Amino acid sequence: MTTPTARVAAGAADYLDQRTGIGKGIKKIARKVFPDHWSFLLGEIALYSFIVLLLSGTFLTMFFVPSMGLTEYHGMPASMDGQVMSEAMASTLRLSFEVRGGLLMRQIHHWAALLFMASIVTHMMRVFFTGAFRKPREINWVVGFLLMILGLAAGFSGYSLPDDVLSGNGLRITDGVVKSIPVIGSYMSYLIFGGEFPGEDIIPRLFTIHILLVPGIILALIAVHLLLVMLHKHTQYPGGGRTDRNVVGYPLFPVYTAKAGGFFFIVFGVIALMAATMSINPVWNYGAYDPSPVSAGAQPDWYMLFLEGSLRLMPGQTEFVIGGFTLSLNILIPAVVIPGLLFTALALYPFIEAKVTGDHREHHVLDRPRNVPVRTGIGVALLTAFIILALAGSNDLIATHFSMSLNAITWVFRIMLFAGPVIAFYLTKHLCLALQRKDHELVLHGHESGTIYRHENGEFVEIHTPLDEQERWTLVSYNSPKPLEIDPLTDSRGVRRKGYRKDKFWQRVSKFFYEQRVEPVTPEELAKVHEEHGHHGDH
Amino acid sequence: MSNQENVENHSATSVGTEFENPGLPPHRERLTDTDPKAKRRASRTVIALFTVSILGTIGMLVAYFMVPPGESFEQTRTANFLLGLGLFFALMGIGTAAIHWAKTIMSDHEVIEERHELRSTDEERAQAVAALKEGADESGLEGVERRGVLKGAMVGALALFPLTIAVPLIGSVGSDWNVSKFRHTVWRKGVRLASDPSGRPIRAADVTIDSAFHVIPDPEGIPEDVRPGTHAWINEKAKAVVLMVRLNPEDLKEAEDRKGWSYEGIVAYSKICTHVGCPVALYEAQTHELLCPCHQSTFDMTDGAKVVFGPAKRPLPQLPITVDDEGYLIAQDDFNEPIGPSYWERLK
Numbered sequence: 023m024t025t026p027t028a029r030v031a032a033g034a035a036d037y038l039d040q041r042t043g044i045g046k047g048i049k050k051i052a053r054k055v056f057p058d059h060w061s062f063l064l065g066e067i068a069l070y071s072f073i074v075l076l077l078s079g080t081f082l083t084m085f086f087v088p089s090m091g092l093t094e095y096h097g098m099p100a101s102m103d104g105q106v107m108s109e110a111m112a113s114t115l116r117l118s119f120e121v122r123g124g125l126l127m128r129q130i131h132h133w134a135a136l137l138f139m140a141s142i143v144t145h146m147m148r149v150f151f152t153g154a155f156r157k158p159r160e161i162n163w164v165v166g167f168l169l170m171i172l173g174l175a176a177g178f179s180g181y182s183l184p185d186d187v188l189s190g191n192g193l194r195i196t197d198g199v200v201k202s203i204p205v206i207g208s209y210m211s212y213l214i215f216g217g218e219f220p221g222e223d224i225i226p227r228l229f230t231i232h233i234l235l236v237p238g239i240i241l242a243l244i245a246v247h248l249l250l251v252m253l254h255k256h257t258q259y260p261g262g263g264r265t266d267r268n269v270v271g272y273p274l275f276p277v278y279t280a281k282a283g284g285f286f287f288i289v290f291g292v293i294a295l296m297a298a299t300m301s302i303n304p305v306w307n308y309g310a311y312d313p314s315p316v317s318a319g320a321q322p323d324w325y326m327l328f329l330e331g332s333l334r335l336m337p338g339q340t341e342f343v344i345g346g347f348t349l350s351l352n353i354l355i356p357a358v359v360i361p362g363l364l365f366t367a368l369a370l371y372p373f374i375e376a377k378v379t380g381d382h383r384e385h386h387v388l389d390r391p392r393n394v395p396v397r398t399g400i401g402v403a404l405l406t407a408f409i410i411l412a413l414a415g416s417n418d419l420i421a422t423h424f425s426m427s428l429n430a431i432t433w434v435f436r437i438m439l440f441a442g443p444v445i446a447f448y449l450t451k452h453l454c455l456a457l458q459r460k461d462h463e464l465v466l467h468g469h470e471s472g473t474i475y476r477h478e479n480g481e482f483v484e485i486h487t488p489l490d491e492q493e494r495w496t497l498v499s500y501n502s503p504k505p506l507e508i509d510p511l512t513d514s515r516g517v518r519r520k521g522y523r524k525d526k527f528w529q530r531v532s533k534f535f536y537e538q539r540v541e542p543v544t545p546e547e548l549a550k551v552h553e554e555h556g557h558h559g560d561h
Numbered sequence: 562m563s564n565q566e567n568v569e570n571h572s573a574t575s576v577g578t579e580f581e582n583p584g585l586p587p588h589r590e591r592l593t594d595t596d597p598k599a600k601r602r603a604s605r606t607v608i609a610l611f612t613v614s615i616l617g618t619i620g621m622l623v624a625y626f627m628v629p630p631g632e633s634f635e636q637t638r639t640a641n642f643l644l645g646l647g648l649f650f651a652l653m654g655i656g657t658a659a660i661h662w663a664k665t666i667m668s669d670h671e672v673i674e675e676r677h678e679l680r681s682t683d684e685e686r687a688q689a690v691a692a693l694k695e696g697a698d699e700s701g702l703e704g705v706e707r708r709g710v711l712k713g714a715m716v717g718a719l720a721l722f723p724l725t726i727a728v729p730l731i732g733s734v735g736s737d738w739n740v741s742k743f744r745h746t747v748w749r750k751g752v753r754l755a756s757d758p759s760g761r762p763i764r765a766a767d768v769t770i771d772s773a774f775h776v777i778p779d780p781e782g783i784p785e786d787v788r789p790g791t792h793a794w795i796n797e798k799a800k801a802v803v804l805m806v807r808l809n810p811e812d813l814k815e816a817e818d819r820k821g822w823s824y825e826g827i828v829a830y831s832k833i834c835t836h837v838g839c840p841v842a843l844y845e846a847q848t849h850e851l852l853c854p855c856h857q858s859t860f861d862m863t864d865g866a867k868v869v870f871g872p873a874k875r876p877l878p879q880l881p882i883t884v885d886d887e888g889y890l891i892a893q894d895d896f897n898e899p900i901g902p903s904y905w906e907r908l909k
Contacts, residue, residue, distance in 0.1 A: 055674040092792060099634065106790060118637075119630055125641045126648070158679050191839055194799075195855060198837025198902035207904045208743065212735035218742050218796050219838075255676055263585030269674050270585065277667050284659025291652035298645020313799035314757050314775060314832065316840045318854040333837065333872060334856045341874035341903060350903045352872050353837060386676060418857060428857055429870050491583040498580050545580055 056278050057258040057271035061148045066282060067141035069244065070289040071134045075176075078131040079233065085117035085124060086110070088229035090185065090222040099306050107310035110185040110225050114305055129297035135177050136302075137293060139325040142170050146368075150401050152388035154257045155372040157381075162250040165243055167369045172240050177323055179232035184303075185225055188320055190311030193224060195333075202353035220313070259388050260499050262492045266386045319419055324412070331414030332356035335436050364407060371400070378532040380506045392461075393500040395454035396535045402450040403443035410438050451538075458540035461497045465489060465543040466551045498542040506532040585671060593665045603665035607658045614654025621647025740906075744899045746778075746801040747787060748880060753779035754805065754829065754890040760789065762889045768807045768827055773844035776803040776829065778892070800900055802832040802840060803880050805890075806862050808849060814864045822881035824890065829880040830866045831900040834858055836873035838902045851877070875903065 024032075039045045056062075089109035095102055098119035117124040146166060149155055155163035182189045197219040201207040216223030255269045264270050272278060308317060322330055333356045340351040375397060391398040413420070414435040421428040468486035475483050489497070508525040512518050592599040624643035631637060681689070702708055753762040757775040768774060778801050780788045787793040810826040822828075830851070834841045839855035844862070850869065851860040858871030866877035878900050881893035899907055 053672070055672050090792070092790070098630075098632070098637070122625055122630060122640070123644050125630070125637060126644050129641070129645075191855065194839060195837045198834075198839075201902050201904040202837075204905050208740040208906065209735060209738065211904075212738055212740060213731075216734065217736035219799060220795060221736075222792055223736075253679070255674065261586075262583045263673070265582060267676050269676060270671050272669070273672055277663050277669075280659045280663035280667065284656045284663065287652045287656030287659070289656075291649050291656055294645050294648040294652055298642050298649060311795075312758070313795060314777070314802045314840055314842075316842050316854050318843060320854065330856075336872045338836070338858065338868050338872045338874040343908060346908050347905050348903045348907045349905075350874075352874055353902070356872070384676075384678065418854070432857065432870075491580075492586050495580060495583050499582070 051252070052275045053273040054252070054255075055269050055271045055273055056256050057264075057269060059259055061152075062256065063285065064141050064145035064148050066285055067289055068138060068145055069248075070286045071138040071141060071293065072240065072244065073286065074134040074290050074293055075131060075138060076237065078127045078134060079237075081127045082117065082124075082131060083233055085113060085121050086183070086229075087113035088183065088226045090220075090225050102306055102310070105310060108185045108225070110183060111305070111310040114184040114186075118306075126294075126297050129300075129302050130293055131180075132302045133296045133300070134293050135180065136323060136325075137289075139170075139173050139177060139323075142166075142173055143325070146170065147401070147405070150371070151391040151398055152257070152259075153385065153394060153397065154388055156385040157376065158254055158384050159250070159257075160372040160376070162247060162254070163372050164369060165247050165250065167365075169240060169243050169247065171365070172236055172243070174325060176232060176236045176240065177325060179228045179236060181303075181323060182228050183225060183232065184305045185311045186305035187308040187311055187315060187317065188303075188305070190220065190313070191316050191320065192322060193220065194313070199333075199353055199357045202350035202357070204347075204349060204354075220311070255386070257386050257388050260390065260496055262495050264387055266384060269386065319422065321416060321419070327415035328408050328411035329357060329361060329415075331411040331417070331435070332360050334417060335411070335414050335432060335439060337436075360411075364404060368404065374531075375535075377528060378506065378535050379503050380532070381501075381503065387499075389500065392454040392457040393502070395451040395458070395538070398454050399447040399451035403447040406442045406446040407439065410435055410442050414439075455538060455540060462540055462543055465494055465497050466548060500542055502539045502541045503536050504539075505529065505536045585673075588670060591665065591669065594669075600666065603661065607662045607666070610654050610658035610661060612654070614651050614658065617647050617650025617652070617654055619647075621651060623647075743800075743901070743904070746895055746900065747783045747797045748778055748801060748892045748895045749782070750892065750894050751885070752782035752892045753885070754803065754882065754892065755779040757802065763805075764888045765824055765827060765884045765890050766888060768805070768890075770807050770809060770826070771846040771849075772807070773846075774805040775832070775842070776805045777801060800833065803829045804832040804841065804844065804851060804877075805829040805882075806844060806849075808863055812849065812863045816865060819865070819879060819881075821883075822879055822893070824883050827882065827890065828862060828866075829882050829890075830860070830862070830877040831880065831896060832877075833901040834873060835868075835875040835877060836871070836902060841877065 035045075087109040091109050092106050093109050093112050094104060094106050095112040095115060097103065097116060099115075102115060114128075118128055119125070149163065149166070178192075182193050197211055197215065200210045200214060203210055211219065214224065214227075215221040216227070256271070258264050258269055258271065261270075272281075309315070321327065333353070336352050336356040338352050340355065341353075342349045342351065389397075391401075414432070417428060417431045417435065420426065421431055468488040471485045471487045473485045475485055477483065506525075506529045508522075508529050509519065511522045593603050594600075621644055624640065624647055628636070628640040628643055630640050702711070705711060754774075754776045755762045755778065757777040760777065760780050762779050763774060763776070777798060783797070787797045805827060807825075807827045813823065813826060813828070815823065832840050832842065834853045834855070836853065836856055836858050839853050841851050841853040841858070841860065843852040843854055844850075845852060849862045851862055851866065853859075853871070853873070856872050858873035859869045860866040860873075860877055861869050866879065868874060868876065878896040878898050880896055882890055883893055885891045
């Protein structure tokens with residue numbers, strides 16, 4: 023029996039399929055399997071907050087006027103009434119106070135942007151610490167990395183649009199940084215601002231970048247990112263039945279359609295609640311842009327804090343004049359070199375690790391972070407550097423809130439920036455090794471049961487419950503790569519070979535990664551322990 | 562055991578040296594799988610959640626029509642809160658309903674899908690190479706005279722044509738590209754120092770010890786086309802703002818060649834930080850230090866605005882001042898060096 027609805031659906035499907043062959047695609051995709059884990063939701067949050075950004079952003083473009091032309095503003099709030107300001111600022115005020123729901127959309131847009139960057143960063147952390155970037159996913163790591171950079175560009179260009187005091191000062195700092203670039207700095211500044219800062223061009227230019235160029239590229243890269251996820255099939259955490267040759271989970275239709283679709287509404291809902299209850303970027307408190315005032319305690323959005331902190335920490339003595347030309351290393355190092363190093367290390371990491379592991383297999387089962395101590399240590403070290411820089415970007419707030427000396431705080435951060443990552447690396451690596459040894463013990467001797475047993479001879483022993491095979495498998499199913507082995511310098515006839523020094527270098531790096539390791543328990547080891555215990559019991 | 566056997570044992574998975582994958586853990590039934598009542602309850606919950614969403618949407622629409630943003634902050638805040646709350650319920654209702662449905666009613670049997678190696682088979686690769694070769698052969702280059710020239714012409718044409726877009730763009734994007742404008746401000750000999758933002762000229766007698774004055778050039782004293790209200794004024798103001806303080810003349814350490822630049826302990830310095838250009842706006846009267854709120858460069862106002870802490874290197878440029886016949890503070894001249902952040906050809 024076919025219902026009328028089913029008949030219509032069948033008709034429509036037939037029509038489409040005859041013209042697109044869509045049936046083949048649906049056959050492949052409808053029951054595609056995705057594994058379940060909370061940490062896989064982080065990337066989804068990024069995707070959904072981007073959709074929220076597109077929706078709320080489109081709303082805002084209907085009312086925002088991207089112009090620096092001056093106008094006399096009339097309306098709420100009273101403190102702004104009658105002021106001469108740019109069209110950009112005036113329209114921002116109008117869409118906040120006059121357009122119904124406009125303030126909500128503005129706040130949704132800004133909160134979604136913060137969440138977008140936060141979810142990208144935490145998603146990257148998940149991918150990094152579980153080794154999800156390994157072959158065949160190195161390219162997708164780079165795509166994701168580019169998405170993060172574009173997210174920064176989108177955030178920065180959007181933040182600067184309202185033309186209030188805060189955004190104007192942000193642009194002024196940008197101008198100062200750009201001017202520090204050797205040889206072409208002043209010309210770059212003219213290129214960006216269409217002449218002298220601030221000029222009349224920067225907001226229309228940023229507007230085009232913000233609503234067309236950057237989101238266009240983000241959209242294209244998201245498509246590539248997701249296409250590669252489909253192609254590679256999702257990674258999965260280790261567990262019974264999961265291997266590098268399969269993927270275990272639930273089908274796209276209906277389970278993930280409902281779960282992922284539902285999750286979009288939850289992410290959007292949470293953003294809506296934030297926008298309803300928490301004020302963000304109230305530009306009328308800062309006033310329209312004027313090159314003279316600046317408010318103390320002003321902070322950029324959180325994802326820019328590390329750059330701000332980097333600028334704050336650098337001592338000024340590093341500006342030099344060479345042959346009459348000024349080289350501002352006090353700006354170039356913190357604004358270009360340090361972020362450049364952090365980002366390059368991040369982008370290249372999968373390739374470096376592949377090189378030192380000497381491993382050409384595909385990996386689809388994720389690592390538990392403890393099982394790769396050096397990678398986990400490097401990740402935590404990078405994060406530590408990022409967090410110290412971000413905290414340094416709030417050094418004035420720390421100083422005023424805790425009544426401490428600003429100079430002392432700055433000095434502590436200067437030292438921490440170098441010491442912190444090293445300490446974090448060392449602690450993390452050894453914590454991982456300790457956790458691995460604990461797992462090792464657990465597999466060999468089982469869980470403590472809390473039951474104490476007294477032998478006839480008076481000896482007390484605690485009964486240990488052996489692990490069930492599922493739990494044991496989770497703890498023993500990992501690779502523990504050894505440092506690379508390389509061919510000797512000379513062959514059997516004593517002829518020196520080319521490329522030895524390069525090999526030697528990579529071997530050294532490889533040793534740094536894999537010299538200290540805890541091998542997974544083997545069945546023999548376990549059998550041996552059981553045997554010993556058996557003997558023990560007999561006595 | 563011979564060495565050979567050892568190696569074999571190691572390479573074969575799950576034999577001897579490695580544990581065997583135990584396979585999927587046994588499936589555990591949910592309450593809704595076994596108890597029809599629980600399933601009915603779950604479906605009723607889903608219906609209720611979708612209903613919450615519908616109510617949320619209606620609530621938002623009611624708020625839209627009933628609560629205009631209005632005249633006060635309070636009302637704007639109320640409107641924002643009600644609209645957002647309605648939207649929140651409209652969205653969360655759908656989200657939680659869909660997920661509750663998926664978790665309690667939809668099948669929760671895990672499915673296993675096989676993976677296949679991504680690389681093409683050797684045969685497919687050979688076919689791909691053959692296809693490309695066939696295409697290359699059919700491009701007809703084989704046997705054409707002066708093949709290199711043809712290729713060179715093609716590459717040259719493709720490489721050059723983007724100039725048709727790039728040259729006009731780069732030519733115009735920096736307006737007149739006259740970067741020497743950085744060097745000058747609207748300060749001239751005789752321009753009065755005026756309060757920012759009122760524009761009222763300041764008398765030397767009105768400047769009390771240790772109070773900081775935010776100063777702009779007197780609008781009356783500068784060309785008409787850059788006066789307040791024009792856009793050019795914003796560009797000029799961005800360079801011309803000054804911070805002025807009166808210090809106890811005994812505290813003042815002045816360089817020999819700048820002895821005449823202050824007036825009875827009143828000193829005026831550019832307010833644009835020599836680091837990256839923020840307005841250096843915070844004056845600390847007790848220490849006579851000027852602090853940049855952006856990156857905390859600290860300048861000593863008693864000692865030529867030299868840097869005492871922070872990421873800036875150079876002192877703030879000083880504006881030489883004096884008074885006119887009527888007792889108003891005036892500039893002696895423009896700054897003697899470019900104000901603001903450093904740039905490559907600054908000293909040229």
